[in-house]
Amino acid sequence: MSTFKELPISPYLQDRLKASEFITPTEVQVAAIPHAASGKDVVATAQTGTGKTLAFLVPVMDKLLLQAESRPGALVLVPTRELALQIGKQYEQLRGKKLLPAALLIGGVAEKSQIRAIRAGTKLIIATPGRFEDLLDRELISLAGVKTLVLDEVDRMLDMGFIPAIRRIVSALPKVRQTLCFSATLEPSVEHLIHDYVRGPVRLAFGSTKKASESVQLTAYEVHADQKLSLLKHLLDEQSGRTLVFVRTKRATERLAEKLNRHGMRVGVLHGDRSQSQRNSALTAFQHGTSRVLVATDVASRGIHVDDIAQVINYDLPAIPEDFIHRVGRTGRAGATGSAITFYSGVERSDLARIERTLQLKMRRGQVETGLIREERTMPVDVSSLKPVPVKPGSRVVRLPGEVLQRYTV
8 A cells, every 4th residue: 555545534534644744654554544533443563663653543533533523532542741732733734724732641740721721622631541531530520421431551551550540530431431551562461451551453563572673683692781981981972863861760860861961962851750831842942852861761751752762771671571662662663763772781791681582682892992981979968968966975976087077888
């Protein structure tokens, strides 16, 4: 199939796709859209970057065009704010004048505007489970007209602990409805959940969902923990394109970004404790090239679509092998090539081997150049914040040199 015009969707939506320069559908779109448009339940898995969002958004919008009432007719549940914003942006690009704006219900931002969007009338709700359930419990949302439920990145919602909330939300939906499940991976633990919600689904799978795209070159460097920063700076100096750096924890993300800023780099930060405005600003700056480097936790491993990311660097190994696929899937998208570099220490050799074994891949071992600077892992202590501790009679008091008081080894 060469164009969207060959798919069973309305001429209006075909024109909107063409105007937005969506001409040739991807493999998952060709397979999923006809089934979803005919009303069948669909369970689809495909590698990241293959166009899953349009695969469910197009048939959902096609049905909403036929809906007369300005009440929610479709609900899309996603694990992260970034993914919700991305889907909302895609919908806004395509809806034109015949469809109402979507109501975007996500945490981290004031709820007043979201409540206004619902009350003003909307046919589509795109939401994260936490915020949606909160508004639902307060009876601010009516689900009586919902005919289509989309669960996007179901396995990620399981990882993030959203399954109890999803079960409660789904129990409030009409029993007769269409359910579409899309994900990059579908673990056995999620299969049972999906079985409860879909009826005679069409199952679609494209490529290995546990395999990195062939357009991404995988390289691993064994490096001492205190030399990782030096190696990262070296790789960033060598690569002029956008770089996404993954770190395990929120605190480590902030620390690394601060160090790179001191190195003279414009760096964005993305993690779960950042406000939504901060997260939006970081992504916008990264997309527009204002900051060339984005340091993030795995909150950025799904749902962000930034064009032309030249390389992904796993500064820390992911906690779950499958997260490796989602991380490296941020580069080498839409036919482009990319590079994914992974740091590991000597004690992490078995962890790296487990990732390779689980995902059935082999990373090329890179040669670390000699002369990497070891990071001085010390931090100043504010002595003025220290409080005196009462000394018991007979206790031995040891006086420390001044320089010991001034520096504290991490």
